[in-house]
Amino acid sequence: MQQHxxxxxxxxATFHGGLHLPAEKAQSxxxxxxxxxxxxxxxxxxxxxxGEAAEPVVKTGERVLRGQLIARSLGYISAPVHAPxxxxxxxxxxxxxxxxxxxxxxxxVIDSDGEDRVADSGLKMENVYLSDPADxxxxxxxxxxxxxGGAGFPTAVKLNPGPDHVVDLLVINGAECEPYISCxxxxxxxxxxxxxxxxxxxxxxxxxxQVVIGIEDNMPNAIDCLQKELDRLDExxxxxxxxxxxxxxxxxxxxxxxxxxxxVPSQGLPIDIGVVCHNVGTxxxxxxxxxxxEPLISxxxxxxGAGISEPCNLEVRIGTPIASLVEQCGGYTDEAARLLLxxxxxxxxxxxxxxxxxxxxxxxxxxxxxxxxDPPPASPCIRCAQCTDVCPVNLLPQQLYWYAFARDMxxxxxxxxxxxxxxxxxxxxxxxxxxxxxxxxxxxxxxWDMERExxxxxxxxxRHEARLARLxxxxxxxxxxxxxxxxxxxxxxxxxxxxxKKADIAAALARVKAKKTENADAxxxxxxxxxxxxxxxxxxxxxxxxxxxDGA
Amino acid sequence: MEFPTxxxxxxxxxxxxxxxxxxxxxxxxxGALALFWFFGWGIVFNLLIATSTALLAEAAVLxxxxxxxxxxxxxxxxxxxxxxxxxxxPPLAPWWIPVVGVLFAIVIAKQLYGGLxxxxxxxxxxGFVVLIISFPLQxxxxxxxxxxGHEGPGFKDTLQLVFAGRPPEGExxxxxxxxxxxxxxKTQSGLDLTWDEILSDPRFGNYGGYxxxxxxxxxxxxxxxxxxxxxxxxxxxxxMLGGLFVISLMFYFADADGYGxxxxxxxxxxxxxxxxxxxxxxxxxxxxxxxxxYYGAGIGILVYVIRTWGGYPDGIAFGVLLMNMAAPTxxxxxxxxxxxxxxxxxx
Ligand code: SF4
Ligand code: SF4
Numbered sequence: 001m002q003q004h005x006x007x008x009x010x011x012x013a014t015f016h017g018g019l020h021l022p023a024e025k026a027q028s029x030x031x032x033x034x035x036x037x038x039x040x041x042x043x044x045x046x047x048x049x050x051g052e053a054a055e056p057v058v059k060t061g062e063r064v065l066r067g068q069l070i071a072r073s074l075g076y077i078s079a080p081v082h083a084p085x086x087x088x089x090x091x092x093x094x095x096x097x098x099x100x101x102x103x104x105x106x107x108x109v110i111d112s113d114g115e116d117r118v119a120d121s122g123l124k125m126e127n128v129y130l131s132d133p134a135d136x137x138x139x140x141x142x143x144x145x146x147x148x149g150g151a152g153f154p155t156a157v158k159l160n161p162g163p164d165h166v167v168d169l170l171v172i173n174g175a176e177c178e179p180y181i182s183c184x185x186x187x188x189x190x191x192x193x194x195x196x197x198x199x200x201x202x203x204x205x206x207x208x209x210q211v212v213i214g215i216e217d218n219m220p221n222a223i224d225c226l227q228k229e230l231d232r233l234d235e236x237x238x239x240x241x242x243x244x245x246x247x248x249x250x251x252x253x254x255x256x257x258x259x260x261x262x263x264v265p266s267q268g269l270p271i272d273i274g275v276v277c278h279n280v281g282t283x284x285x286x287x288x289x290x291x292x293x294e295p296l297i298s299x300x301x302x303x304x305g306a307g308i309s310e311p312c313n314l315e316v317r318i319g320t321p322i323a324s325l326v327e328q329c330g331g332y333t334d335e336a337a338r339l340l341l342x343x344x345x346x347x348x349x350x351x352x353x354x355x356x357x358x359x360x361x362x363x364x365x366x367x368x369x370x371x372x373x374d375p376p377p378a379s380p381c382i383r384c385a386q387c388t389d390v391c392p393v394n395l396l397p398q399q400l401y402w403y404a405f406a407r408d409m410x411x412x413x414x415x416x417x418x419x420x421x422x423x424x425x426x427x428x429x430x431x432x433x434x435x436x437x438x439x440x441x442x443x444x445x446x447x448w449d450m451e452r453e454x455x456x457x458x459x460x461x462x463r464h465e466a467r468l469a470r471l472x473x474x475x476x477x478x479x480x481x482x483x484x485x486x487x488x489x490x491x492x493x494x495x496x497x498x499x500x501k502k503a504d505i506a507a508a509l510a511r512v513k514a515k516k517t518e519n520a521d522a523x524x525x526x527x528x529x530x531x532x533x534x535x536x537x538x539x540x541x542x543x544x545x546x547x548x549x550d551g552a
Numbered sequence: 553m554e555f556p557t558x559x560x561x562x563x564x565x566x567x568x569x570x571x572x573x574x575x576x577x578x579x580x581x582x583g584a585l586a587l588f589w590f591f592g593w594g595i596v597f598n599l600l601i602a603t604s605t606a607l608l609a610e611a612a613v614l615x616x617x618x619x620x621x622x623x624x625x626x627x628x629x630x631x632x633x634x635x636x637x638x639x640x641x642p643p644l645a646p647w648w649i650p651v652v653g654v655l656f657a658i659v660i661a662k663q664l665y666g667g668l669x670x671x672x673x674x675x676x677x678x679g680f681v682v683l684i685i686s687f688p689l690q691x692x693x694x695x696x697x698x699x700x701g702h703e704g705p706g707f708k709d710t711l712q713l714v715f716a717g718r719p720p721e722g723e724x725x726x727x728x729x730x731x732x733x734x735x736x737x738k739t740q741s742g743l744d745l746t747w748d749e750i751l752s753d754p755r756f757g758n759y760g761g762y763x764x765x766x767x768x769x770x771x772x773x774x775x776x777x778x779x780x781x782x783x784x785x786x787x788x789x790x791x792m793l794g795g796l797f798v799i800s801l802m803f804y805f806a807d808a809d810g811y812g813x814x815x816x817x818x819x820x821x822x823x824x825x826x827x828x829x830x831x832x833x834x835x836x837x838x839x840x841x842x843x844x845x846y847y848g849a850g851i852g853i854l855v856y857v858i859r860t861w862g863g864y865p866d867g868i869a870f871g872v873l874l875m876n877m878a879a880p881t882x883x884x885x886x887x888x889x890x891x892x893x894x895x896x897x898x899x
Binding site: 015016021100179253257263264265266267268323332336337338339340344345346347348349350351352353367370371372373374375376377379380381382383384385386388389392393394395396398399415416419422424427428429430431432433435437438441 | 835
């Protein structure tokens with residue numbers, strides 16, 4: 001496979017569109033990173049990331065230790081789950097999980113014994129930099145580490161570029177671009193050593209030629225802290241590049257473009273241009289696992305908004321109910337009117353605070369109705385194209401909207417619906433207040449459903465036609481046998497010939513028909529040629545989707 | 553605790569239709585004032601009649617269609633259509649001219665197509681074209697750009713003229729109106745006068761026609777403010793003024809005697825009003841960045857062609873409507889290259 005080198009730009013490139021949004025981060029960056037108290041009861045969902053849910057390996061009533069494996073991964077795109085603290089498994093069953101629809105899913109419920117006794121995970125590694133990348137990957141996988149910046153893709157998979165690819169550039173994403181979210185910034189300021197250690201491990205595992213940390217330029221403290229750590233370690237081969245603050249600079253493809261001027265191919269992956277991208281939080285988690293033997297059982301979460309009395313960043317055990325975190329931040333203020341998991345651009349609204357946080361939860365935003373008000377009613381699209389001007393993917397949002405509205409699922413794909421990253425920039429500037437992103441999600445779901453339906457009906461049709469062809473063949477064979485029998489009895493050969501010929505033609509027709517059915521499958525689909533990663537992405541988006549439509 | 557849910561994004565809206573329309577109206581003020589200054593009270597009557605007709609017509613049709621009336625009126629789009637048409641009409645035209653034009657604009661060109669957002673043609677320009685085709689005489693009733701309080705008809709005279717059709721004592725319609733420079737240049741160059749000869753007439757002011765150059769400057773000012781406010785994008789005005797400039801420059805260079813100068817074209821007639829306020833009507837324009845540029849350029853070129861060789865003195869309305877027809881095609885062939893896609897995939 002040919003590969004061209006990606007090079008870092010001297011000055012970051014500007015991607016198309018995007019928005020300047022208020023940062024709203026200062027209120028949660030108040031002090032040192034605190035650890036949240038461990039609640040009496042934790043709800044640990046089996047499915048916390050893209051890919052298949054894990055399978056429990058403990059039983060109700062069993063005692064567990066902190067860091068002990070409680071559910072093992074199934075398949076390549078899956079991550080194991082560990083006990084966040086020591087205690088007793090009091091139930092394995094359906095509980096509400098972080099999901100826009102308020103969906104329930106299987107959780108392992110652990111009643112903490114308050115002792116937080118630790119199990120030996122066996123993850124710790126000596127001489128990391130002399131060891132085999134495969135060994136590192138295995139430990140990262142066993143530690144249950146997933147991408148902490150976004151959809152939670154299993155990190156081990158992204159540490160395995162495969163034999164066909166050379167990793168020119170490892171990009172570490174510290175460009176936390178969504179308003180209110182400051183967990184990465186807090187981590188960079190308070191745990192620079194973990195981050196840099198993790199980066200070095202990843203660099204070793206990937207044989208990456210260059211490493212760069214991209215941070216939005218409105219986080220001078222974070223840049224400072226990481227740079228100090230690099231200086232302390234005399235690490236010259238990791239560069240920090242401040243990128244202009246503009247949403248969505250932290251989008252994987254946008255960040256890579258800003259740093260290298262290269263575009264990750266549409267529907268492709270960064271590795272296609274020799275780049276691998278990981279989040280700063282993921283780097284820190286790797287360092288914790290490899291150097292300290294800690295599986296991924298906690299993460300940093302921002303608890304903020306005018307609805308929270310004392311906004312801050314907390315290191316939280318996975319499975320802690322949101323209500324418990326809010327309580328530790330002084331509880332709700334009178335203004336609390338809306339509760340989001342994630343940021344205001346790409347997060348989703350929660351109905352209740354009883355659900356637990358998971359590996360991919362980065363922010364709990366309890367906002368006042370002034371901060372996140374209800375939008376005015378939508379009016380017709382006036383084709384002003386302001387949405388076009390801000391789309392970071394250079395799509396034509398108003399056309400997408402038009403075709404989603406008209407349910408023209410062919411045309412909407414011509415307009416590259418599947419390149420939409422659902423960043424919300426278009427909806428944010430629309431003077432007609434059209435909930436554009438909602439339309440795109442709806443259209444994507446429709447198309448995936450349609451394609452699945454088609455696959456199913458294709459299969460059914462093929463079965464049906466195969467059966468018909470078989471019956472036909474059997475009939476034909478029977479006739480032939482009869483004809484032959486008649487022929488041998490009867491001395492008039494003519495009729496028999498004609499019969500035989502007919503049978504031949506019929507058989508040929510049947511063959512042609514069978515061929516045709518095969519060809520019918522050749523129609524290209526969106527769900528064809530997907531990498532496992534994309535396939536998995538579809539699945540989660542799908543899950544979200546099912547919830548979304550209900551809220552709509 | 554229970555919370556309400558809806559879909560992302562959640563931040564307060566940064567933009568609003570009626571705010572947008574209000575900005576456009578505000579940006580029209582300098583141009584409207586300049587028109588008033590040079591052409592007198594007729595301008596004010598036109599604006600008042602056109603705008604109130606627009607609001608009434610919009611309300612009536614919406615009621616008939618069983619749609620909510622208040623929000624549609626509040627979005628300001630109908631009022632803006634009325635204002636734009638009002639600004640384009642001759643100040644001494646009888647009162648029913650704006651009424652008929654606006655009725656066509658709102659009822660036929662806008663609401664019959666489904667209302668705001670669905671009209672393929674610029675409503676104000678449909679109104680204008682209907683008027684200029686049906687009532688060519690009344691559409692020439694421009695007062696001389698002498699400025700109010702000077703020789704032109706005053707408030708009372710204009711009132712009488714517009715509503716009762718009676719010219720002031722001792723005057724006829726002919727004596728109180730005056731052809732616009734575009735009109736004049738057309739008639740004159742039809743008489744085989746050179747442009748130098750035509751322009752030696754003091755009526756032509758410095759470059760766009762006395763009064764008209766100031767009116768155009770005022771609209772330009774408002775337009776630039778609008779662009780600064782991000783209420784419009786630069787593509788359409790730049791395309792239109794660029795197209796008009798280039799083609800007029802070409803002919804001017806080839807034959808300075810036979811054709812008007814680029815400056816004349818840029819600052820005469822409804823050029824700036826058209827470039828910044830009419831051609832930029834988003835609903836009926838092209839939407840892709842490149843498409844908008846071509847769309848504007850097309851209007852600029854058509855305006856020149858119609859002014860120079862066509863049967864009507866100004867070509868903004870026809871130019872805009874013709875390009876409205878081309879807009880969907882332009883959009884289709886100018887889809888921007890999507891991030892991460894190769895060039896050849898984007899046609
Ligand atoms: S911003 Fe809204 S109104 Fe404007 S073109 Fe886009 S969808 Fe239509
Ligand atoms: S949500 Fe999709 S269409 Fe809208 S701006 Fe983002 S990428 Fe473009």
